[in-house]
Amino acid sequence: MSKIGLIIKREYTTRVKKKSFIVMTILGPILFASLMILPAVLMQLEDDEFKRIAVIDETGVFVNSLTNTEYIEFYDFSGRYFDQKTFTYDVTKATDDLKDSDYYALLYIPKNAVNNIKGSVILYSYTQPNVGIKMHIAHNIENKLKNIKFQVTADDLQITQEQIDEILSVANSEIQVVTNIIDEKGEFKETHSEVAMIVGYVSGFLIYMFVLMYGTQVMRGVIEEKTNRIVEVIVSSVKPFQLMMGKIVGVALVGITQFALWVLLTIGLVSAGQAIVLKDYDASKLNPTVMEMGSELDATSVVPDEKAMEFEEIFQAVYSVNYFAVIACFLFYFIGGYLLYGAMFAIVGSAVDNEADTQQFMLPITLPMVLGLFVMLTAMQNPNGSLAYWFSIIPFTSPIVMMARIPYGVPYIDLFISMALLVITFVFTTWFAGKIYRVGILMYGKKVNYKELWKWFRYKN
């Protein structure tokens, strides 16, 4: 094995065998997967328990519009707690009775609810009710209230229910702007900005995170070798540049390994999770309130078709992004950005004697990265603006900013200029870093400033 190969191998194996790497590699996917599965699981768990709810409805209007579901049943107790003498409802007694009953909660709708619904409906219970129940009740009452008000208006205006429905359907129509991009050949292509935005944001942020995380590892590694004083033994066998490159490449491979494991494990966990937890998974169960809301509103129930269309649209949107281009560019910009910054992190590591001294040199490294992150947020909204354009060309921010532009489609010439500049720059910074590094690693106990670094750069080897 060549010497640089040996160095890469050592840098790689010692890091991959570390506990922190293994823990991170396992925890990451668990975290990602749970973020994906958890909402669905929670929704299922919430509705698992069958609940009876007692209702006191002073208005007498709403109680019949509360619909029972698989897990919730409503019972009208308005009669039992009505005091004939005072013509009021004894809510206090009702809540006392609730304690030892097999009813989960008491729903109280006061008299003024019709006129002033906001905050007047109260749900009494001994445990915190879940969001699903609250939403179900709110939707039921809201729809009833709407219907009443429509009826009143309809009577006033002397129009029929059909006419109201027609007006409503016009008023409710959702407007969606379909975006079409016209390509060079004059063909139209439908695009979906929302998905592009998310894909761009996530990949840009991942690059930021990975470059910073693994760049710091390079720096720590250099400092470790310097403080351990092993570096002089090694540079008597290999060239300092080989040692530096071996470290940078070794750490990059660790990063790629971790990334690949994360992707694979996340996919594995998500599909396993879906198979186990959501055995009887189907679209309607995932979101029961939406279903009922729809059926309540519209008696004819066109829901399944609407649903199917919605899904189709989402899939279409998700697939409209050119993932091959995204992944290929992600790898390129991750490696390019990492090499560019990794070399600079190596300079910092070689210039100092311990980690506490790195602060003064970190700013010029982190500043362009943070700037890139901020520009990326703007670029997501205006991917072809001049700000996004220039920052996706400048090599120090291009890995982050260009990733935000790519899902929207970027002209090849922009991509080419940006990539070429990135390659030229990292070749230059690596060469520059190599010259400082070889002096820095053998220099101890010296307070180093930028002038000193410049002097090192100009030493002959």
Next chain:
Amino acid sequence: MNALVAENVEKKFANHLALDDVSITVPEGSVYGLLGPNGAGKTTLIRIINQITAPDKGQVFIYGEKMQSKHVENIGYLPEERGLYKKMKVGEQALYLCQLKGLSKAETLKRLKYWFEKFEIQSWWDKKVEELSKGMQQKVQFIITVLHKPKLLIFDEPFSGFDPINTKMLKDEILNLRNEGATIIFSTHNMASVEEICDHIALINKSRKILEGPINEIRNNYASDIYEITFEGYFNKLESTLTSDYKILDVVENSQKSTMKVEVLNKNIKSNDLITIMTQYGNISSFQKHLPSMNDIFIKVVEETNTLIK
């Protein structure tokens, strides 16, 4: 053949000259002491020989060949500032560092086994370096330095941090290696060890080489006319005779024997003349020329050049 020749080497750092026209010649099979005060330029010279830095001017030849990158495989270097990866296991680390010197894995393992057995440290193989004491780490480092059987070995302050037992062991190993044909350059401040094991020395001060040669020759050259004498007889009479042309130093008088040093002040007087005088008053049981210690020479020469440069 010479193991190493450096010719007119010059190395400049930003605002000082670390080596000024330094030439040294290290004969094959010698133990060559590289001496000099702190900051004289020894480490810079050693780094140039190891190709860690390159000279601004001058040339280095290794076994007659102009220095090239392949030569690092013929050199074993134990730097003054040394260390190991703390978190790595001893065996793994030794394997890694020796492979970096160009040895194959199988060969490295075979030789490591030999040395670990020789030093009786097999049980350290799977220990992390941070679990070893400093002396133990130095032993491991010594093995790593010599494992690839380099023809030229360079030790920078090898004895610092070693206890007397390990120092002795290290000295024996260095001489063993020399006997097996290796050439050893070693830099130290410990003058006693220089006298003990060096054949040749070079003294560097203020970036310049100020002295070089076989150690015995140098000691003879710096010897003044002082003789160490053990004498049995009438010391009082002797003392009164050796007046103007002689000076008696460091006398230890015993019941019968007295040991002393006598300096001859007059250049025309030979040692035989002194012996002739002494035999008149008693027996000479030993008589030898006093050679200055390396320590004395070191201090004398360094101080002389310092005043010259001032």
